[in-house]
Amino acid sequence: xxxxxxxxxxxxxxxxxxxxxxERVGVAGILKEFGRKIFPDHWSFMLGEVALYSFxxxxxxxxxxxxxxxxxxxxxxxxxxxxxxKGAEMSIAYASTLDISxxxxxxxxxxxxxxxxxxxxxxxxxxHMLRVFFTGAFRKPREINWVVxxxxxxxxxxxxFTGYSLPDDLLSGNGLRIIDGMIKAIPVVGxxxxxxxFGGQFPGESIVARLYGLHILLVPALILVFIVIHLFMVVIxxxxxxxxxxxxxxxxxxxxxxxxxVAKAGGFFFLVFGVIMLVAATFTINxxxxxxxxxxxxxxxxxxxxxxxxxxxxxxRLTPSHLEVSSGGVTWSWNILIPLITSLVFLAVVAxxxxxxxxxxxxxxxxxxxxxxxNAPTRTAIGVAGMVFYADLWAGASTDIIATNFKMSLNQVLxxxxxxxxxxxxxxxxxxxxxxxxxxxxxxxxxxxxxETGRIVRLPHGEFIEVHEPLDAHALYRLVSFDxxxxxxxxxxxxxxxxxxxxxxxxxxxxxxxxxxxxxTQTELTAAQKHAAIGH
Amino acid sequence: xxxxxxxxxxxxxxxxxxxxxAGLAITGGGYAAATAATSAKSExxxxxxxxxxxxxxxxxxxxxxxxxxxxxxxxxxxIGVGAASVAFQVGSGRxxxxxxxxxxxxxxxxxxxxxxxxxxAWVASLAPGPAIPDDKWLQADGNAQKGxxxxxxxxxxxxxxxxxxxxxxxxxxxPPLSGADPAEIYEAMITGPQNMPVFNDANLTPQDxxxxxxxLVYQREHPSAGGYELANLGxxxxxxxxxxxxxxxxxxxxxxxxxxxx
Numbered sequence: 001x002x003x004x005x006x007x008x009x010x011x012x013x014x015x016x017x018x019x020x021x022x023e024r025v026g027v028a029g030i031l032k033e034f035g036r037k038i039f040p041d042h043w044s045f046m047l048g049e050v051a052l053y054s055f056x057x058x059x060x061x062x063x064x065x066x067x068x069x070x071x072x073x074x075x076x077x078x079x080x081x082x083x084x085x086k087g088a089e090m091s092i093a094y095a096s097t098l099d100i101s102x103x104x105x106x107x108x109x110x111x112x113x114x115x116x117x118x119x120x121x122x123x124x125x126x127x128h129m130l131r132v133f134f135t136g137a138f139r140k141p142r143e144i145n146w147v148v149x150x151x152x153x154x155x156x157x158x159x160x161f162t163g164y165s166l167p168d169d170l171l172s173g174n175g176l177r178i179i180d181g182m183i184k185a186i187p188v189v190g191x192x193x194x195x196x197x198f199g200g201q202f203p204g205e206s207i208v209a210r211l212y213g214l215h216i217l218l219v220p221a222l223i224l225v226f227i228v229i230h231l232f233m234v235v236i237x238x239x240x241x242x243x244x245x246x247x248x249x250x251x252x253x254x255x256x257x258x259x260x261x262v263a264k265a266g267g268f269f270f271l272v273f274g275v276i277m278l279v280a281a282t283f284t285i286n287x288x289x290x291x292x293x294x295x296x297x298x299x300x301x302x303x304x305x306x307x308x309x310x311x312x313x314x315x316x317r318l319t320p321s322h323l324e325v326s327s328g329g330v331t332w333s334w335n336i337l338i339p340l341i342t343s344l345v346f347l348a349v350v351a352x353x354x355x356x357x358x359x360x361x362x363x364x365x366x367x368x369x370x371x372x373x374x375n376a377p378t379r380t381a382i383g384v385a386g387m388v389f390y391a392d393l394w395a396g397a398s399t400d401i402i403a404t405n406f407k408m409s410l411n412q413v414l415x416x417x418x419x420x421x422x423x424x425x426x427x428x429x430x431x432x433x434x435x436x437x438x439x440x441x442x443x444x445x446x447x448x449x450x451x452e453t454g455r456i457v458r459l460p461h462g463e464f465i466e467v468h469e470p471l472d473a474h475a476l477y478r479l480v481s482f483d484x485x486x487x488x489x490x491x492x493x494x495x496x497x498x499x500x501x502x503x504x505x506x507x508x509x510x511x512x513x514x515x516x517x518x519x520x521t522q523t524e525l526t527a528a529q530k531h532a533a534i535g536h
Numbered sequence: 537x538x539x540x541x542x543x544x545x546x547x548x549x550x551x552x553x554x555x556x557x558a559g560l561a562i563t564g565g566g567y568a569a570a571t572a573a574t575s576a577k578s579e580x581x582x583x584x585x586x587x588x589x590x591x592x593x594x595x596x597x598x599x600x601x602x603x604x605x606x607x608x609x610x611x612x613x614x615i616g617v618g619a620a621s622v623a624f625q626v627g628s629g630r631x632x633x634x635x636x637x638x639x640x641x642x643x644x645x646x647x648x649x650x651x652x653x654x655x656x657a658w659v660a661s662l663a664p665g666p667a668i669p670d671d672k673w674l675q676a677d678g679n680a681q682k683g684x685x686x687x688x689x690x691x692x693x694x695x696x697x698x699x700x701x702x703x704x705x706x707x708x709x710x711p712p713l714s715g716a717d718p719a720e721i722y723e724a725m726i727t728g729p730q731n732m733p734v735f736n737d738a739n740l741t742p743q744d745x746x747x748x749x750x751x752l753v754y755q756r757e758h759p760s761a762g763g764y765e766l767a768n769l770g771x772x773x774x775x776x777x778x779x780x781x782x783x784x785x786x787x788x789x790x791x792x793x794x795x796x797x798x
């Protein structure tokens with residue numbers, strides 16, 4: 001208070017410091033620029049924030065863990081406080097993880113905070129990606145930012161996997177063994193790559209130290225760089241907003257960063273932090289002391305990776321075994337190569353989807369108003385098909401847990417997921433597409449004829465009608481303000497030829513937009529209002 | 537060099553006799569050692585017990601296992617399964633079977649301890665077999681570290697690293713061990729019920745078995761240091777929890793924050 005009422009002759013403490021900073025780094029300009037950045041308000045715009053805050057929690061808790069963790073695989077005899085492992089031979093990495101869990105003050109809490117935050121980080125990023133996909137936020141000018149976000153998701157998986165393997169316990173060792181097997185299945189180079197990665201035969205004595213370097217240095221550095229690019233592009237592009245009166249592709253309607261969003265986002269960070277702490281303080285995650293140190297011979301029942309790697313594990317489980325072909329001294333393990341190739345293709349399709357859709361629509365305009373998912377039926381249906389595909393692989397990784405907990409046959413559960421891997425996305429696509437079109441038809445009906453009131457009126461000449469109540473302008477705007485595209489006709493180029501890519505584009509355009517529902521036009525609306533005015 | 541020497545020795549006429557003799561000695565001796573070692577407790581049952589057991593058997597078990605326990609198409613012979621088998625199957629409620637299926641489930645036992653002992657006495661009288669274990673192996677006072685290691689090597693691939701259970705093929709499963717008492721665990725190891733292999737005393741000594749029991753009892757009596765365990769199912773349960781509860785809770789917060797401005 002005193003700073004604002006201070007006289008010119010004697011500026012207050014804060015004003016003085018602010019002036020000092022402004023004269024040296026131009027803080028006033030930066031604050032003016034960033035402080036007036038407008039962000040629209042919607043719960044679904046905060047999902048990416050959750051991922052960002054989880055990452056901050058990961059950095060803080062991870063730094064704490066580096067103080068005590070020793071990434072060495074030299075065997076030692078454990079002499080800590082955990083009874084059932086006292087006297088067991090294990091690696092230093094595993095022993096130091098046990099020490100963090102049982103002897104370092106707050107160590108177990110920090111381990112659990114780190115692990116829960118990791119699960120939440122990738123989950124929030126995934127959910128944020130789905131929001132961006134289904135609302136069409138990846139359209140021009142945000143295609144590159146979609147790819148950056150995709151990279152963050154993949155890096156999140158990489159960070160998770162490298163971290164999961166560090167304690168050198170039985171569970172994570174089995175996970176590494178699977179990765180080793182997958183690498184070795186790659187023709188020609190596989191065995192060399194595996195040998196270089198593990199420093200000789202699996203498991204060797206170097207892998208934990210190498211993964212540690214990746215986990216605490218390279219991967220987080222890359223994640224940070226991509227986060228900076230990601231947020232920088234959000235500033236450049238400005239935030240998208242949902243359709244509404246006064247919201248166009250040329251503006252952003254919302255509240256300024258200063259003071260509204262600084263307070264909101266700051267508070268939200270602590271809420272996310274609080275939820276992670278609460279979960280970490282009350283629920284066990286990755287009880288490494290139960291698994292024992294890594295030993296290549298035993299494999300425990302219920303050995304699964306963390307959830308974000310689950311879909312890859314599922315791909316391995318669902319692919320029929322015995323697909324090996326030997327020719328000329330080289331074994332082609334298709335039972336490993338098929339899942340490997342399938343998952344890479346799936347990731348590639350996710351990464352390039354914005355460019356594919358832009359090519360199909362031929363739309364060069366900038367889009368800052370988001371789509372309602374129903375207004376882009378084919379995209380929404382493709383998205384659901386992708387989700388079903390992913391979810392099927394994901395569930396495929398827990399066939400044994402599903403079988404025992406629901407008292408079913410493991411073999412039948414596996415066969416079910418194998419069939420649904422193909423059928424599920426098709427069913428998901430068809431249902432979603434029909435549901436979107438039906439919702440659009442319903443919207444159109446309501447926009448033109450108003451809401452059914454359930455009031456039946458008898459007219460003087462005996463006719464019964466139901467009174468329809470017209471929508472107010474805000475509700476009407478939501479229903480009629482969207483764009484759709486005409487299917488593109490394959491036209492000959494300047495040499496008079498219709499190229500293959502033109503044909504493909506026309507075919508895809510037909511697939512996307514042939515059965516579209518057109519938005520209500522002004523003419524239709526006026527006609528409907530006139531119709532309503534004369535009594536219907 | 538060594539290879540060539542061995543090759544020439546293999547062609548000598550007495551080699552075949554030696555090999556056969558050695559094979560017989562190992563298998564026969566091993567079998568004798570194994571069967572002798574499994575009788576952990578001296579079995580002394582009275583004739584009255586055996587008589588009462590036979591009556592119980594005829595009333596409750598004979599319809600499937602045959603009136604002389606010789607087995608029928610519906611159920612296997614019980615001659616030679618031993619008292620331990622009866623104590624495990626009847627004591628854990630798996631027998632008498634309630635319904636056929638891929639595997640018999642445990643349920644509250646249908647008989648009193650006295651009746652189970654009588655049944656065991658009669659079945660044990662038919663032919664020698666694994667006996668009910670001596671109490672000294674069931675005190676859970678062995679070496680939990682060694683037990684844990686043995687458990688991970690021999691048991692965890694079906695029963696999970698902390699005995700939470702796991703799936704087998706075709707609707708069968710390895711049950712969770714949290715509800716099994718030490719005697720049942722011991723009996724299961726020496727008799728190999730249903731899909732479980734037999735771990736005889738040559739494979740795991742009584743002390744090894746006692747160590748495994750010690751480890752399992754330790755796990756049971758010491759809840760996880762990290763808080764609620766999510767049924768010890770590992771990363772699947774953790775991922776489900778992260779998505780549904782942690783992320784679900786946070787989404788509820790975002791909806792609350794987003795709703796304020798409207």
